[in-house]
Amino acid sequence: MTDWRTVTNTLVDNLGTGLVSLIVGVAPETIIRWTKGTSANPREANERRMREAFRIYLELAATDSPHTVRAWFMGSNPELGNDSPAEALSEDRFKEVFAAARSFQA
Known part of the structure; x- marks a missing residue:
C-alpha cells in the first residue's frame, strides 16, 4: 500500500490543493x-x-496526460448525473466514479 504522504503529494501535485x-x-x-x-x-x-x-488518478494517468486527468476530475460528467467526479467522490460514490473513469478510457 502506498504511504499516506505519497498519496497526498501525488494528488496535490497533479490535481491541486x-x-x-x-x-x-x-x-x-x-x-x-x-x-x-x-x-x-x-x-x-x-x-x-x-x-x-x-487509485482513479493513477488509472487515468496511465493513458492520459495529467492536465487531461485534472480536467476530467473537475468536469461535469453525464454518467454522474452531471456532477463532477470530484463532487461524486466527496459523496463517497466510488463505484460510480470508477465506472465513469473506465468509460472515459474506452
Missing part, C-alpha cells in the same frame, strides 16, 4: 499540512476518499 480539498471534504490548509507531514493522518472516511481518488 483546492480540488483535493473538495474531494476529501477538509480545508485546503489541512491538505497542505498533510503534504508537509505536519498533521496526523486523516479520519478513516477522509483517507478512503483520498485513496480512492489516488
